[in-house]
Amino acid sequence: MSRIRTRDELNQKRKEYLKALQAQSKQILVCGGTGCVAGGSLKIYAKLNEILKEKNIPCALKIGHEIEENSVGLKKSGCHGFCEKGPLIRIDPLGILYTKVKVEDCEEIVEKTIIGNEVVERLLYKDSQGKAYENQDSIPFYKNQTRVALEHCGKLNAESISEYIAEGGYQAVAKALFDMTPEEIIEEITESSLRGRGGGGFPTGRKWAQVLRQDVEEKYVVCNGDEGDPGAFMDRSMMEGDPHKVIEGMLIAGIATKAHTGYIYVRAEYPLAVERLKIAIEKATDRGLLGKNILNSGFDFVIHISQGAGAFVCGEGSALTSSIEGNRGMPRVKPPRTVEHGLFDKPTVLNNVETFCNIAPIINNGAQWYKTLGPEGNHGTKAFALTGNVVNTGLIEVPMGTKLREVIFDIGGGVSGGEFKGVQIGGPSGGCLCLNEEENHLDLNMDFDSLKKVGAMIGSGGLVVMNEHTCMVEVARFFMQFTQNESCGKCVPCREGTKRMLELLTDITEGRGTLQHIEMLEELADTISNTALCGLGKTAASPVVSTLKYFRDEYISHVVNHKCPAGQCKALVNLVIDSDKCKGCTKCARMCPVSAISGELKKAHVIDVEKCIKCGTCIDGCKFGAIRYE
Amino acid sequence: MTTEDIKVLDDILSSHDYNPSLVIAVMQDIQRYYRYLPEESLTYISQKLGLPEAKIYGVATFYENFSLDAKGKYVIKICDGTACHVRNSVPILEEMRKILGLSDSKHTTDDGLFTVETVSCLGACGLAPACTVNDEVYPAMTPEKARELIKKLKEAEGV
Amino acid sequence: MAKYMIVDGIRVEFTDERNVLQVVQKAGIHLPTFCYYTELSIYGACRMCMVEDSRGSVMAACSTPPRDKMEIRTNTSRLHDYRKMILELLLASHCRDCTICEKDGRCRLQMLATRFGLNQVRFKDTRPEMPIDDSSIAIIRNPGKCILCGDCVRMCNEVQHVGAIDFAYRGSNAIVTPAFGRTLAQTDCVHCGQCAAVCPTAAIVVKSDLKNVWKALYAPNTRTVVQVAPAVRVALGEEFGLKPGDNSIGKIFTALRMCGFNTVFDTSFAADLTIMEESKELVEKLKKGDTQMPLFTSCCPGWIKFVETKHPDLMPYVSTCKSPMEMFGAVIKDYYKKADEESGLKTVSVAVMPCSAKKAEAARDEFKTNGVPDVDYVITTTELIKMIRELGIQFNEIEPSAPDMPFSISSGAGMIFGTTGGVTEAALRRVAENSQYAMKEIEYSGVRGFDGVKSAYVTLGDTALRIAVVSGLGNADELIKKIKSGEEHFDFVEVMACPGGCVSGAGQPHAYVENKKKRAAGLYTTDKSALVKRSNDNPVVMHMYETGVLKNRAHELLHVHYHTCDKK
Incomplete structure (x- = not known):
């Protein structure tokens, strides 16, 4: 592949690739996300390729220089999001989505849809009333979403830099390099009011400004892809489905803060994400979009991948940098903060994957456009992993401030297996939401500030729906077990406190609880929340605190009446x-x-x-x- | 250690430029090769990287993915993330352990074929409950499917 | 305008204090801590030093920098509850056999539990049984008493660069351990014992030899001879109400005699011997023009072990002089040999040292004659305190006495061995011309002070010597790297394993750095009032060389060849 040396060349290539894409009469997008791959999508991809060859239909697996008119584009895309119905195939430009596709269906798909422009009725998505949807965008699951960070996921070949360029990729980098000063980039990001998507919601622009201000030669941009929250897979889908967007966001952060080295820290449990990122970095480097003198601007930037080795706590900033440096991933005291003394003790921009995925769209479309999404102070969109007892599990993205009800019922298709009881949001650091006489969290706006008010947090965006058969004490115990197992063991409140909280919760679910247990849980929660060293420790008690607040009756029932209302705690049934x-x-x-x-x-x-x-x-x-x- | 072992370790170390801050990556490569971290290999890299053994041991035991004990040929990870937990992943774990005679404290079968462990989240929540066998994902598991899976793997091994 | 903070309503000015904890200290309040030492990095793990600001935020004082006009409280109801809860959590996982514990009365966990009136532990007793590691000759580890404050780990790694122990596992399974769960004896531990010196509980303690010493004292037909190291005299009194740095050597001699020792000596005397030998070695080395590498001192057994394990290639450059304790050990046994044979007595030689590594040194094969150690037992300052207490000796009330003949005179040079820079200064006094001016020049050359690394040029006749004084093995390690790379060049390098030298030894009563400095100052005060300032002016020493035991035998008795030199 030839190197793209200048901005003009980038624009020229874009036109070329776009033309090549448009020359394709049809495009088949086979979902290559982890979910669909597990369902056999790679076999489907191979089969489709085989059939197209057999039938002598010109098939383009990638776009190159030769433009073949009326060819069919066949590509592995990133996650389409609708994992429940996988393996998924989308056919453009018809916009058809086929669900639960099997290898045996391939022949018919080629025959009818590719050659005949007909729809294979039985592979369409049908809602609970049996209504079939021909067009993907009209399916309620997709219709009610607004995709910014996920805009390309499921629509592009995740391993092709050319397609990314065709879709306007790296234009934001060019703009940042040639049309803007670092201060102007930061001004734009600040103006957009983008807040970190990793949990804390810290204003991204302010963070970057602090790093730019440091008068140090060596600085780092670190992308946090250590998505360890049980029940979350947004970042994974973005890294797998649109790796160049992550790279582009990091590049812009580098330009804005005058950093020249980036690290992406990826969980070891995400081998596909690592592979796709490696390919993307390699290709971007080959094309001159990473490395020395990018687009002849004089700006250099390289990106390394650092793989985690299994420790949830490494999602915490200082633990993450400590892990990249080859140490035990234990958070350290702050100050100094990461923006001053981060990776290798140098000023460091540390953002999570989703945050970086929002950067290019903001630079391309401007802060004003971004501010049309979501409520004041909480602009933009948020990706959620919708899981648990919900009809449509999957990956979604909605404007900040969308009501929980819309997410669960309009997009998620409602609760499965019973009546709605609550949701757990934000993973082990988050809280539970409910619907009862006093509280109606279903009509709560999902944004940083509203969730904080009710004792929950957006976290990284895990959203687990629970039905009436779920015991909330057991849910609290489950999260405490997780946190206790993942505690790094450094500070006393988290190390010893979570152990004791788990002990008390286990007593309650196993029928040995007393009212004193609840009292001690509250005492411990107060101590841990206020005295733990890091953010993870400080929020470790949140699932207990919020369930005690909204589902206290259940606790009381366990310890006083020795009954588990949900019928889940074996010892009490x-x-x-x-x-x-x-x-x-x-x-x-x-x-x-x-x-x-x-x-x-x-x-x-x-x-x-x-x-x-x-x-x-x-x-x-x-x-x-x-x-x-x- | 044999000269063969030393060559393997030297190759791994030199691919990481003998950089002590890349000790985690070095150990990941060692584990990929041996399927666990043999004690002598860690002692060897400790000398080559100029890091105290106690520190390397500390790093190796901190991270869930490192194992100082030999693992089975098939490493089965059962996801116990929230989504899988809510959709009943525990009975699958119990079933696997029952069939293979493993427990909370014994993770690897005596014949060295199977290791069963839990993982906090595979990020395959849409497929819950899920498990992986040597990184290949198996979706929507049930105790029944778990039995079949083990049977299939055993047959492939001729046992 | 001076910057200030309001601490519990009291206005406290501050300048360059590194954290709120130090400012609070200025207000006369000692916040409880387990993991805070000024000489270690800030770890912030025990969460006991929490304070509350005017907005109700709770923060750890150790890791919060002071801000001008900052208003904090240290004793709110919440903070009280949190501290009690943390203590309760710690105690729930901790051994509670206080009355039979080595650290009873000096354990910080016990002291804070008492201070906060903790009277119950409501959690289940789930303490796992963890074996005690007593494999090391000098140090005992009891993981069941460990509260994971990490003080020892940071000391061993950051300050000493030994890396014998570190954290392993995580969460509630976390432990402090040598690699692969090995015993301490299987590591590169140099026995400096600084881990034990900072340990707030009895999770790491210096091994006691009291049982053997008592036995020897009560045994018939035994001549018990004891020597006392320089640094002991300025620290032991702290446990009996004396100020750090107050020299109580006279009372110590009396107390030792009351304990039953037949003969008492001062190791400072042997330090004079060390100076005679070491300075000779230096002068000869310089004469030979062998100046590429420096001459390293050899008094400190922790340092010797460190060179053996981490820098074996440097062993040829380490002085062949025995440490003062071992020189004395050899001389004592030799001196009483004839008398013992005649009287049928057996001499048991005991040394009171500020140090744990001395226990390991005494057990080395190089310091045994016919399989019997030259120094039979080494006890620490703290162990001697226990003996004094056990016998009910009223230390403050006893009269001081002098050491026994014939080794009854020591120079001031020998006494300052107990602090970093002392050996160097003593050696320089020996080799420099004998004048008031030269003494002053040496004093102000830069060898004094508590800094970890000091360097100086000293003129010696027509040559200028480049000298380095290092304390703390991490500092030594860094300096060695520079010497090896050619970045630095020295003629003479003094190394003491413990930061600050022997006054900070692991055998001393627990102290923070301010008090360790006072101990060092106490030694210099002693030196000032000493009649003899230079080792070569010590008449007993000169007599020994001319007509006494050392006549023609100095090399045999005072030098050592470490076996580790033989390898490769």
Whole structure:
């Protein structure tokens, strides 16, 4: 690939590539996100390629110099977001989305849609009423989204720099290099009121300004891709689906703060993201968009990838830089702050993936455009990973301030498996939201400030929906177990405090709780929140605090009445055999490890609750579904 | 250590320019090769990188992904992230452990074929509950599917 | 206008204090801490020193820089609750056998629990059993008493560059340990014991030899001889109400006799011997024109072990002189040999040292004669304090006494061995011309003071010597790198393993740096009033060389060849 030496050459290439793309009569975008890959999308990609070849249809796997008229573009894209329905295929320019595609469907897709311009009805998305949607953009899941950071995810070949350039990629870098001073770039970012998407919501422009102000030769731009929150995969999708956008954001940060080296810290659990980023960096370097004298501007910038090794705490800034430096990822005291003494003790811009993905759009379209999205002080959009008991799990992006109700019901298609009970937002540092007589969080605006008011946080954007069968004490225990396991062990409140909170919560879910347990939980939560060393420690108790606030009844019920209202805590429920369903086959009695089940052949059996250890072996064994927790 | 081992380690070290701040990357490469971090290898890199052994041991034990014990040929990671947890990942873990005779304290089978561990989130929440076998993702798992998966892997090994 | 802070309503001015904690200290309030030492990096892990500002934010005083007009409170109801909770959490995971603990009465966890009136631990007792590591000859680690404040880790790594221990694992499984769960004896530990010196609990302590010493004292047909190192005299009294730096050597001699020792000596005397030998070695080296590498001192066993493990190539440049303790050990055993044979007595030689590494030194094969150590037992200042306490000796009330004949005179030069720069100054006094002017020139050359690295030019006849004085092994390590790279050149380098020298040794009572400086000042005061200033003016020393035990035997008794020199 030839090097792009100047801004003019970049524009010229853009035209060339655009023309090549437009020359394609159809484009098949096979989702290459982790979800769909696991569902077999790579096999589908190979099969489609094979069929197109067989049928002698000119197929373009990438865009090069030769323009082949009426060819079909076949590409692996980033995550389309609608993971629930994967593997997904989008066909442009028709805008058709096929869901749950199998290898066997490929022949028909080529035959009917590619050659015949017809729709394969059975592969379309259908809503709960059975209505089929032909056009992807009309599906409620997509219709109600506003995609900025995710704009290219699912629409571009994630491994092609040419396509990225065709779509206007690296234009923002050119603009930042030639039309703007570092101060003007920062002014634009500040004006847009972009706030860090990693959790804290610190104004990005202000952070950059602080780094620019440091009169030090060596500075760093670090991208935090250590998305460790259980239940979040936004950053992963962006790194996998649109890696050049991450690079472009980092480059602009480098230009604005006069830094020349970047690091992307990626979780080791994201091998695909690492691979795509590596390819992207390699290609950008080949094309001269990274390295020395970028676009003949005199500006140099290189990017390294640093892989995590499995520690949630490395999402914290100082722990992350410590990990890049080859140390245990333990947060350090602040000050000094990262903007002054960050990576290798040098001034460092540290933003997360999503934040960097917002940079190029802001530079291209201007701060004023960005401010049309979202409410005052919370402008822009936010990506969420919508998971849990929701019909449409997936990756979404909506303007800040969108109501929770719209996200769960309009986009998410409603709660699955039962009635809505609550959502957990912001991961282990976040809180739970609810709907009851006093609180109506469904109509809460989802933005930094509104969430903070109710004791939750946007965090990195994990949104787990929970139905009535979810025990909130168990949810709190689950998060505490996570935090306790991930505590670095440095400061006493977090190391010892979370251990004790987990102990108390386990007591409660296992039926040993008392009112004193709740009291001690509150005392510990207060101490930990106020005295822990780092942000993770300070928010470690949030899931407990918010569930105690909004679901206190459940705690009380566990410790006073010894009942788990959701029926989830095994120690507090009993196993019963439904005498109507039981056929008296004796299988359960034979399987029971403690001989707690008795009954005569062909007559309904009973469980001795005194003997029963609630292991559930009988439930798994019963062919008639006659045994259940009560 | 054999000369072969030393060559492997030297190659890894030189690919990272003997840079002590890249010790995590060095250990990741070592683990990729041996599937765990043999003690002698860490002692060796400690000398070559000029870092105290205690420090390297500290780093190796801090991060979840490093293992100082030999792992199985198939490393099965069961996701227990929020989404998977809510969709019942625990019974899958229990089933796998039951079949393979493993527990909370014993992660690798005696024949060295299987290691079963949990991971806090694979980021494959849309596929919940999920697990991976040597980094290949298996979506929407159930205890039933887990049994089949193990059976398939065992058959492939001829056991 | 001077900058100020309001601390609990009191106006406190500040200038360059590095954190709020130091400003609070100026207000006369000692905030509780476990992990704060001015000589270590700020770690901020114990969260005991929390203060509250006027907006109700809670912050750790150790890691918050003071701001002008900042208003804080140190004793609000919340802070009280938080501190109590932190203590309760620590105690829940900590051994509670206080009455039989080595550190009883001196343990900071115990002291703070008492100070905050903690009277219950409501959490479950889930303390795992952790084996005690007593493999080391000088140091015992008891992980069950560790509160993970990291003081030892930072000391061993940041200050000493030894890296024998570090954190391993994480969260509530975190521990401080040698690599791969090995024992301390299997590491490069140099026995400096600075880890034990900063440990707030009894998780790391210096091994005690008291049992053996008591046994020897009560044994029949035994001649118990004891020597006391220079630094002991300016620190021991601290435990009996004396000020740091007050010289109590006379009382120490009396107390030792009351303990039952037959003969008491002052190690400063042997320091004079060291000077005679070491300065001779230096002069000969210079004469030979062998000046590419410096002559390193050899008094400090921690330093010797550090060279052996980290810089073995430098062993040939380390002086062959034994340390004063071992010189004395050899001389004592030799001196009483004949008398012992005649009387049927057995001489047991004990040394009271400010140091843990001396225990390891005494056990080295190089310092054994026919398999018997020249110095049989080494006890620390702290151990002697325990002996005095156990016997109920009223230290403040006893009369001072003098050391025994024949080694009863020491020079001021020998006494300042107890602090960094002392050996160098003593050696310079020996080699420089004998004049008031020369003494002053040496005093102000820059060898004095508590800085970790000092360097000076000293004129010696018509040559100028370049000299470095280093304390703290990390500083030595850095200096060695510079010497090896050619960035720096020296003729003579004094190294003491402990920052500040022997006054800061791990065998001394616990102290912060201010008091360690006072101890050093106390030694210089002693030197000022000493009748003999230079080692070569010590009549006993000169007599020994001319007609005494050292006649023609100086090399045999006073020099050592470390076996590690033989390897490669």
